[in-house]
Amino acid sequence: MTSRSPSEASISLALQLKAVGKGDRAALAAVYDRTSAKLFGVCLRILDDRSEAEEVLQETYITVWRRAGTFDPDRASAITWLVTVARNKALDRVRADKVRRLEAPLDIAEEVPDGIPSALADIENAEQVRALHDCLDKLDADQQASIRTAFLEGATYDELARRRGVPLGTMKSWIRRGLISLRGCLGE
Incomplete structure (x- = not known):
């Protein structure tokens, strides 16, 4: 049995992502157009807040712009790499929100349940x-x-x-x- 080869769409997205890594703004716009709905869905599912998800999506594409040069198509497909960036950004936001809640005034400490x-x-x-x-x-x-x-x-x-x-x-x-x-x- 032979393994399936990547689809033309997958190859095209990988090439666009590599172009983003070389500073191609038009390629970033194309990647955004092709993937923003899916990545927004990932962010929204994790954060369950539309406004937060929109902010994290923006942070995701800033990270894509900065780190696309590290994308390796031999390690993961382009969409997998992009979803991982979005997921990690959303999880970072969740963690940051938990830290902010923990920094609440000490007088409400009695109301905070013990999470252990x-x-x-x-x-x-x-x-x-x-x-x-x-x-x-x-x-x-x-x-x-x-x-x-x-x-x-x-x-x-x-x-x-x-x-x-x-x-x-x-x-x-x-x-x-x-x-x-x-x-x-x-x-x-």
Whole structure:
């Protein structure tokens, strides 16, 4: 079986991103036109606030302008790289908001809940993690490797299929059947 080659759209986006890395403003405008809706959706999903998402989207393209020269098409597709930049910017905003809330006046400290999990919660979490690993170990090797790569590395179906040299439909089936098996195993 052969792996799928990148689509023309994917190759075109990668070339535009490389041009951005060389200071091409028209290429940045083209990248923005092609990807801003998707990246805005990523930001909005994480932040759940339209105004914040718009600000983070702007910060994202500033970072793209500054760091596009570091994009390596051998490591990730252009859209994956762009989504990662947007996601990281949105998560940075979430973290910054948490820090700002923690810097509230001390007189309201009694109202702030203790975020440290109890010992019982730690034990339950450890048991859940152990159960998940036990169930993962029971899966077929292809399913197990695909699920671990998808969820631990954030690889897409397309990336996984290319890495494993299988058709996209096969990869989707492996993951779907593996997740169904996991759900059944964890429900026992």
